[in-house]
Amino acid sequence: MLTDMSTSRPGTPGRTASAPRRQHDDAPDTAARFSRLAQLEDGPERDALRDELVEAWLPMAHRIAGRFRDRGESVEDLRQVAALGLVKAIDRYDPSRGAFESYAVPTITGEVKRHFRDRMWALRVPRRVQELRNKVRLARRELTQNPGSPEPTVSDLARHTGLTEDEVSTGLEALDSFSTLSLDAELSTDDDGYSLADTLGGPDSSYDTVVDRESAKEGLRRLPERERAILYMRFFEDMTQSRIADQLGISQMHVSRLISRSCARVRAEAMGTNRPGPRTAA
Numbered sequence: 382m383l384t385d386m387s388t389s390r391p392g393t394p395g396r397t398a399s400a401p402r403r404q405h406d407d408a409p410d411t412a413a414r415f416s417r418l419a420q421l422e423d424g425p426e427r428d429a430l431r432d433e434l435v436e437a438w439l440p441m442a443h444r445i446a447g448r449f450r451d452r453g454e455s456v457e458d459l460r461q462v463a464a465l466g467l468v469k470a471i472d473r474y475d476p477s478r479g480a481f482e483s484y485a486v487p488t489i490t491g492e493v494k495r496h497f498r499d500r501m502w503a504l505r506v507p508r509r510v511q512e513l514r515n516k517v518r519l520a521r522r523e524l525t526q527n528p529g530s531p532e533p534t535v536s537d538l539a540r541h542t543g544l545t546e547d548e549v550s551t552g553l554e555a556l557d558s559f560s561t562l563s564l565d566a567e568l569s570t571d572d573d574g575y576s577l578a579d580t581l582g583g584p585d586s587s588y589d590t591v592v593d594r595e596s597a598k599e600g601l602r603r604l605p606e607r608e609r610a611i612l613y614m615r616f617f618e619d620m621t622q623s624r625i626a627d628q629l630g631i632s633q634m635h636v637s638r639l640i641s642r643s644c645a646r647v648r649a650e651a652m653g654t655n656r657p658g659p660r661t662a663a
Contacts (some may be wrong), residue, residue, distance in 0.1 A: 408482045409437045415476045434471050435464075438485065442467040445489045452497065459493060466492030510555045516542050517552030593651075600647035608643045615640055 411434055418434065421427040446463035450456055466489035474484050520541045524533040533541070538549045601609060611629070614620040622640070626633040 408441060411437055411481065412476065415474065415481060418471075419476055431471060435468060438467055438471070438481075439464060441482070441485070442489050445486065446493060448490075449493055449497070454497070459496075462493050462496045463489050466490075510551055513544070513548055513552035514555035515552075516544065517549055518556060596651040597647050600650035603650070604643055604646065608639055611636060611639055612643055 414430060414434055414437075418427065418430050421430065442463040443460050446456065446459040449459055467485065469492065470481075470485040470488040473488070474481055478484065517538055520538050521533060524530060524537060524541060535546050535549050535553070538544070538553075539546045542549065544552070601612070604612070607629070611625055614625050614628070615622070620628075622636045623633045626636045629636070
C-alpha cells in the first residue's frame, strides 16, 4: 500500500506540498554547481569544478552503460564511451533549460548507441537498415519469449512490427552483419569437416590469358600476312622453325628473325610503347 508522502507547510493550514523525489539514487543535487560553472570563465577554477561534476554524475553514466552489456562490447569500454557522453553533456548543458539529468540521459545514451553503430558493426550498413535490424531483433525476442514458441516467420514479424515483409527481410539480413565469421570456422561436424576458407575460389589464370589475347589481337592484325602465317604455324600448329622454313622456301634463320621481330612488335603495341606504322614486307 502506498504511503502519502505529503506534509503540511508551516503557516499555511490545509495546504500540502509533495516532498521532492529523485528518479535515481545516482542523480546528485548539483544545480548550484552548474549555475556557478555557467558563470565561470575558462581557467583552473572552472576545470576543477567541471571535474567535480563529472565525478558526481559518473555513476549515472556507468548505469546507462550497463544497459548495453552482453552486446559484444566489454563493460569497461562501454563505461568509457558513456563517460565521454557525460563530459559532452556537462559542456553543453544550459542550467536555464531544465534539470541536468533530463538532458544528460539521452546525450549519454546516444553516445553509446553511436559507438555501436559506428564501431561495432563488422560490415558497415546504413543507419536505416540498422534500425530495421533492431526492430526485428526485439520482435523475435518478444515472440519467442515463452517456452516452446515457434520461430516467427517473416509475415509474423511484419505483423508484430508494422513493417513490410521486404523491410523485415532486410532487417533479418542485417542480423548477420554485426559480426563476421572466421574463415577457419568449421562448416561441418563430420570427420571430414571443412572450413569456410575451403569454399572460397582461388585466382583463375585463364583470365590473364584472355587479357593477353585481347591485348595482342590488334597488333597481330597489323602484321604483314606472311608474318601472321608464320606465327600461326609456330604457335597454333606447333610447327618447328625448320619445317616452316621448308614450307615457305626460306632459311630457318630467317624464320627465327621474323618470329622474334613479329613478337616484339605485337608486344610493344600491346604495352602501348609503339605507335603503329606502315606495314613492311620482309
